[in-house]
Amino acid sequence: DTEVTQTPKHLVMGMTNKKSLKCEQHMGHRAMYWYKQKAKKPPELMFVYSYEKLSINESVPSRFSPECPNSSLLNLHLHALQPEDSALYLCASSPSQVNTEAFFGQGTRLTVV
């Protein structure tokens, strides 16, 4: 199994809603990442978890709240988002914190209305 599975694939939410994005991998990887990708732009790193501990928060607003319940799961909790937060959210994992073999999921296309 070399997959990173993200759910849902598409999400439309209002600015007052609370929703969560989910990411799952069963490759035994110990580092997991959230990226944000706007249309026609490269991905931008948001968070890094290494051994289930938050290692990097790239100055992401608090309306995005990551959570790593166990080594296979990574969540991104969303609350009070703005329309400019609409983007593709990509999850990735790698065997260790030096992510020379990063595997990406197919992303969640988020639209904030």
Place this chain on the structure above:
Amino acid sequence: AQTVTQSQPEMSVQEAETVTLSCTYDTSESNYYLFWYKQPPSRQMILVIRQEAYKQQNATENRFSVNFQKAAKSFSLKISDSQLGDTAMYFCAFMNSGAGSYQLTFGKGTKLSVIP
């Protein structure tokens, strides 16, 4: 800080032909990794090829090969025998191999279209 530059926003190639995508980068580090990722319309980022900076030999993966020029800080991707499935956005990326290195720095991407 590292920067990655892809100077070709869009390219096209005839099926079965060869195409080269260019990438230059700027860093003061001596040990690092370089990558080419492919993002087809399905949105998933797929690693195409990886090069360790300390290796002089250019990496190859089937129809994909790189021309790594460390002194010139250049890392181009050659796709031979182009196939329709190669149509995608291609991102060049850099990663410092030092301790605590998590971040991939991506270029802005090159949109490649393979024409039947």
